[in-house]
Amino acid sequence: MKRKRLRDVLADKLTPEELRKVYNSYDVIGDIAVIRLRDELAEKAKIIANAIMETQSRVKTVLRQVSPVSDVYRVRKLEWVLGERKTETEYxxxxxxxxxxxxxxxxxxxxxxxxxxxxxxxxxxxxxxxxxxxxxxxxxxxxxxxxxxxxxxxxxxxxxxxxxxxxxxxxxxxxxxxxxxxxxxxxxxxxxxxxxxxxxxxxxxxxxxxxxxxxxxxxxxxxxxxxxxxxxxxxxxxxxxxxxxxxxxxxxxxxxxxxxxxxxxxxxxxxxxxxxxxxxxxxxxx
Ligand SMILES: C[S@@+](CC[C@H](N)C(=O)[O-])C[C@H]1O[C@@H](n2cnc3c(N)ncnc32)[C@H](O)[C@@H]1O
Incomplete structure (x- = not known):
């Protein structure tokens, strides 16, 4: 099933101005969703995470990527937003x-x-x-x-x-x-x-x-x-x-x-x- 665009899911939860600032794509890896957010939307992180969890029942955790992929190991920094506090999953x-x-x-x-x-x-x-x-x-x-x-x-x-x-x-x-x-x-x-x-x-x-x-x-x-x-x-x-x-x-x-x-x-x-x-x-x- 095609995943809904994040902006469509959030249409009745954010103002049009806020909606324009939302990145449309996010990754789902196993039961973890990884979102990217502009700093000015940081306060809305839980609302956005909740909308993802409502529309995708397999998602048990939402993490926010807070740094680009970097260093020798090509790892990104992640912050917990909602759901189970974990970073391990099966994909x-x-x-x-x-x-x-x-x-x-x-x-x-x-x-x-x-x-x-x-x-x-x-x-x-x-x-x-x-x-x-x-x-x-x-x-x-x-x-x-x-x-x-x-x-x-x-x-x-x-x-x-x-x-x-x-x-x-x-x-x-x-x-x-x-x-x-x-x-x-x-x-x-x-x-x-x-x-x-x-x-x-x-x-x-x-x-x-x-x-x-x-x-x-x-x-x-x-x-x-x-x-x-x-x-x-x-x-x-x-x-x-x-x-x-x-x-x-x-x-x-x-x-x-x-x-x-x-x-x-x-x-x-x-x-x-x-x-x-x-x-x-x-x-x-x-
Ligand atoms: C972009 S990731 C690709 C990982 C994997 N091929 C994939 O598609 O999921 C690059 C990987 O190279 C590893 N790496 C970086 N420098 C390396 C080196 N000099 N020798 C071996 N591995 C290295 C990192 O730890 C990282 O896991």
Whole structure:
């Protein structure tokens, strides 16, 4: 069922002036709703939370996001608004279950189409490395929906890796998904060089810095890199072009033979800001 726009739900609860200031979208992760609010509407937080809980019976807790996603672990600050006082929940996506603590690790339900898109590209027997795996979403969906040999699933946040291990067990993919705590570069340099058919880089802020490492991790005959970045611009071709330019320069410097397959906008992240995904076919390294 399509979720009602927040403004429609609140039409008889706020003044027209207040309504105009309400952000229309909010995330529901398991039984927790996460809202963003302008400061001038802070006093109305409970009214807004109540309206969400009235219209969505599965929502048991409403949290307010009070900082952008930040720091190395990509975590956002959350404040409790209404309902059960908790930040942990279980989220279902494409037949997989993910336990997540929203206060201590990154999680976004807005990437679900991207996760299944990548999973469907994975061929039988492939070795996959997920360099920035969080609670294991991409890795587990790949293991459930395709037939990889192994998915090495790396994250630097100890709490995220703790939940990733639980999620691997819940989804019964222990034979395939290998959780690894650490910095992706160090982990790859220590033992995963020249090992993978496919690399995932779902950390748009830093993927360019780690691109050399992703190339290092591919088998000598090459493979695929799924690369993400944030780009500014009004038109689709412009933002995808910007991402391709930066990647091309870096890969040419690394003396890598490559071509772009699909390039797409995954989602809008702010006014004229977009998350871009590039599927890069790396052919034999020169
Ligand atoms: C944007 S989140 C993506 C998480 C996951 N792939 C998802 O879609 O839910 C990026 C993740 O990269 C992790 N991270 C940041 N720097 C890292 C590094 N140098 N090595 C490994 N993981 C890192 C963060 O802890 C965070 O969980």
């Amino acid at each position: 279902k996506e494409f037949g997989c279950v993910f336990k997540v603590d929203l206060a201590n690790m990154y999680f976004s339900p807005r990437l679900s189409n991207e996760r299944i898109r990548i999973a469907r590209k994975v061929g039988e027997g492939e070795v996959v490395i997920n360099m920035f795996a969080g609670v294991g979403t991409y890795s587990i969906i790949i293991a459930k929906h395709s037939k990889p040999k192994k998915v090495y699933s790396i994250d630097i946040n100890p709490e995220a890796v703790k939940y990733m291990k639980e999620n691997i067990a819940i989804n019964k993919v222990q034979e395939v998904v290998i959780p690894i705590l650490g910095d992706a570069r160090e982990v790859i340099e220590r033992g995963l060089k020249r090992s993978a058919d496919r690399i995932l880089m779902p950390l748009p802020e830093r993927a360019l810095d780690y691109l050399d490492c992703a190339v290092e991790a591919l088998k000598p005959e090459g493979g695929w890199i799924h690369y993400y970045s944030f780009e500014h611009g009004k038109k689709r071709d412009e933002v995808i072009g910007k991402s391709k330019e930066k990647v091309s320069e870096k890969l040419r410097n690394l003396k890598v033979c490559f071509e772009f397959d699909e390039g797409r906008i995954v989602r809008e992240t702010g006014p004229n800001w977009h998350q871009v995904a590039l599927d890069i076919k790396v052919k034999k390294k020169r």
